[in-house]
Amino acid sequence: MSDPLVLEFTASIPEKFADAVNHVVSQKILASDFVLRNRVMLKSFIKKFHSEAGTLTDKVRSSIEFLDDPMTRIVVSTHQPNLFAYGGVFKKIVLLETLKNAVKELDRHSKVVNLFFVVDHDFVDESWVRLAQLPSVQHSSGVMELRLPVSESKRWQMVCNMPVPSHLVVHNWKRQVKSWIRKSTAVADKNMLVDNLEQFWQHVEYSHARAGSYADLNSFLMSRVVNETWNYSTLFVRLSETFTVFENGFTFLISNSNMYSDALRRAENMFMSHGIDTGVSSSSHLHAPAWLHCKCGSKTSAKIAMKNSDLVLAGPCMSCKKEQVLNLGNPENLDLGQFVHKLSPRAIPIPLLLARDLGISCYASGTGGIGYLVVGNIVSKKLGIGLPLVLVWPSRDIYKGIGQSEAAASMSTENNDLYLQSLEKQNVEYEERIKPLLSKRTERVRTGEPLGELLSRLFELKEEQREVRRKISTAEKIRNAGNLSPCFxxxxxxxxxxxxERAWKNHLVKDGGLASPVEF
Incomplete structure (x- = not known):
């Protein structure tokens, strides 16, 4: 793709950790009064989170105070409060904490804050929000799943409004994991594994006891691991609580909604014309840059319209389906003060708001968010917002835990993928051999001819095909278990x-290749 904005953006993403460090060190940081006010405003929400999570450590307190200094660099990652989030979410935090420490080594007077925004206004219906996976060839798909039970009526609730799961649900998750360990044939002595689980589960139970919502359970758990076990100074904050910090940013985006939508539409059309799926909805340009919250605990994908010279956000609630209307007043003089608590940013505006209103130096994204960032970069240029350095750590972790080892031991050949392709080819060949015999059987039934020898041959072929399909099922389970990106x-x-944490950090420090695999 030859678009200069896309080429410039993709070329700016570092391939080496050292390049990211040098880029951040070279930045000249001096927050404007506007940005500094927003940073100071953010402090109370960060303190609130850590106080409630029980992770307001001395390191966290010191890091919070750095937000008062206009020369402080802020490096940011964001994610939904997923159930026992997969390793990539934690790796973003390790990446930025290691980056922060490397910058301080080169410039010992520098102040760097590692900030994690909990995107807790997404729908609980998002699969990874309520689903965690572990590799297990003993399960039908090669994957064991831990699930949050969600009734049909709660599917479209925002995660921050979902109640804390019951003690029984949490107990059942632990029971499932213990059973997974005990049934594993990969190791004889499982005591160490059970001990590791018990240490982790202390954080789960502590977080469960303090949580006020389902989102809290998962984000508090992350903070416990990061701030307590790893002793990081990483700051956590709920995005749903920081609407006042981004009030000016919301006003800017809504006031410039025509420009925002036009840039989004052009970007979508450009990628679609090249057959590229960025993951961004093809109709996203029709909607406002912010969600509109509903009293039922869900939200509305609102559109912007004019009504009697006033700017209006309107649309049906995703859950209760009731039409939501918010009159924002005169578009020439928008004042969102009394309305901003009803708004939350859509995916593309999040890094735009972080850059514009907090002056962040670096944004760590997962591979799943790159499409949104490429589109967001085009939109940001149109709006005159400079995006920060974007970091991606796409490397795969190479290790053999009990699930992966059990899968490897179940393999019939060294190359399971080729073996599976061979089996699938055999299955097709059996289909081609069986199909004409089925037609013959139908014809002989119609004409009254004898079926004995034909049925014997059919039975023989179908039995052979069943064996091939059984092998396919086993090979698919092995593949799924081996390819899984499991939960933490x-x-x-x-x-x-x-x-x-040491394995991830050491890879960054010693190898430094952000695309090269991390070997445990």
Missing amino acids: IDYAVNFGMART
Whole structure:
């Protein structure tokens, strides 16, 4: 793709950790009064989170105070409060904490804050919000799933409005994981694995006891691992509580909604014309840059319209379906003060708001968010917002935990993928051999001819095909278990929380290749 904005953006993403460090060190930081006011405003929400999570450590307190200094660099990652989030979410935090420490080594007077925004206004219906996975060939798909039970009526609730799961649900999750460990044939002595689980589960139970919502349970758990076990100074904050921090940014985006929508539409059309799926909805340009909250606990994908010379956000609630209308008043003089608590940013505006209103130096994204950032970069240029350095750590973790080892031991050949392709080819060949025999059987039934020899041959072929399909099922389970990006429990059980952090950090410091695999 030859678009200069896309080429410039993709070329700006560092391939080496050292390049990211040098880029951040070279930045000249002096927050404007506007940005500094927003940073100072953010402090109270950060303190609130850590006080409620029980993670307001001395390091966290010191890091919060850095927000008063206009020369402080802020490096940011964001994610939904997923159930036992997968390793990539934690890796973003490790990446930025290691970056922060490397910058301080080169410039010992520098102040750097590692900030994690909990995107807690997404729908609970998002699969990863309520689903965690572990590799297990003993399960039908090769994957064991831990699930949050969600009734049909709650599917479209925002995560921050979902109640804390019951003690029974949490107990059942632990029971499932213990059973997964005990049934594993990969290791004989499972005591260490159970001990690792118990250490991790202390954080789960502590977080469950303090949580005020389902989102709190998962974000408090992350903070416990990061701030307590790893002793990081990373700051956590709920995005749903920071609407006043971004009030001016919301006003800017809504006031410039025509420009925003036009840039979004042009970007969408450009990528679609090249057959590229960025993950951004093809109709996203029709909607406002902010969600409109509903009293039922859900939200509305609102559109912007004019009504009697006033700017209006309107649309049906995703859950209760009631039409939501918010009159924002004169578009020439928008004042969102009394309305801003009813708004939350859509995906593309989040990094735009972070850059514009907090002056962040670096944004760490997962691979799943790159499409949104490429589109967001085009929109930001149109709006005159300079995006920060974007970091991506797409490397795959190479290790053999109990699930992966059990899958490897179940393999019939060294190359399971080629074996699976061969089996699927055999299955097709059996289909081609069986189909004409079925037609013959139908014809003989019609004409009254004898079926004995034909049925024997059919039975023989179908039995052989069943065996091939059984092997396909086993090979698919092995593939799924081996290719899975598992939830953090897999790391905590197999290596312990501290060793997991060391493996990730050491890779950055010693290897530094952001695309090269991390070997445990």
